Amino acid sequence: MLFLCKFADRIVGQYHGDAMNADALHVAKYVFRTNKAFTLVTSGSSGQWAGKAYFGEEDGYLYVALEQGRNYRNVMENPEVFFVIERGVPDRFVQGRGIAECLGPIEERPEAHIIFRKALELVLYAKMIPGVMLFRIRPTELYISDFSREWKPRTTLTVNDAVMAFFREHRDRYSWWQLFWKAIRPFAFPATLAPVLVGS
Numbered sequence: 013m014l015f016l017c018k019f020a021d022r023i024v025g026q027y028h029g030d031a032m033n034a035d036a037l038h039v040a041k042y043v044f045r046t047n048k049a050f051t052l053v054t055s056g057s058s059g060q061w062a063g064k065a066y067f068g069e070e071d072g073y074l075y076v077a078l079e080q081g082r083n084y085r086n087v088m089e090n091p092e093v094f095f096v097i098e099r100g101v102p103d104r105f106v107q108g109r110g111i112a113e114c115l116g117p118i119e120e121r122p123e124a125h126i127i128f129r130k131a132l133e134l135v136l137y138a139k140m141i142p143g144v145m146l147f148r149i150r151p152t153e154l155y156i157s158d159f160s161r162e163w164k165p166r167t168t169l170t171v172n173d174a175v176m177a178f179f180r181e182h183r184d185r186y187s188w189w190q191l192f193w194k195a196i197r198p199f200a201f202p203a204t205l206a207p208v209l210v211g212s
Contacts, residue, residue, distance in 0.1 A: 036156040036167035037178050043097050043106045044069040045184055048130040052076060053094040054086035061086055066134050068126035072179030074149040075126045077118050079141055087112045093149060107155040118146040
């Protein structure tokens with residue numbers, strides 16, 4: 013009987029853990045979808061550097077455009093990165109670690125649309141600034157916080173195949189009208205974009 017009780021407790025605990033992880037992953041997906049810029053932190057022989065950059069997410073991977081500045085040089089030397097995705101309000105936000113891979117010049121990579129569809133204003137600057145490179149970050153750990161309703165400890169997730177499968181199953185769908193509105197709205201090209209553009 014004691015064995016059966018312990019087994020039942022383990023199953024219930026496993027269920028609650030899975031449910032909590034699913035809730036946390038939905039929060040992470042919401043944060044990915046509703047933010048188009050993040051803070052990228054890198055380190056190399058010249059020290060650490062943090063900068064804002066546009067990003068896009070697809071299938072669990074984060075895509076980021078970098079000018080050939082400090083963050084770029086650090087990533088080329090050391091691909092292990094840290095990132096923070098938040099909107100300046102401590103309600104829902106994601107921190108994480110990952111491994112960055114350089115895909116090549118942004119104008120040559122089909123994956124560039126993953127960022128462009130969220131930040132069409134980046135297209136202009138990517139054409140104006142030479143040497144903008146596209147990177148893909150494969151997250152290894154996610155630290156997910158959601159204080160929108162109540163305080164609760166952050167969820168720490170190791171990003172395994174099951175987590176990546178969740179993001180593939182919940183891929184964002186963009187309609188033509190959404191992209192059209194982003195392109196024509198009067199505040200599509202704010203003047204403060206230059207320093208955010210490439211996370212230099």
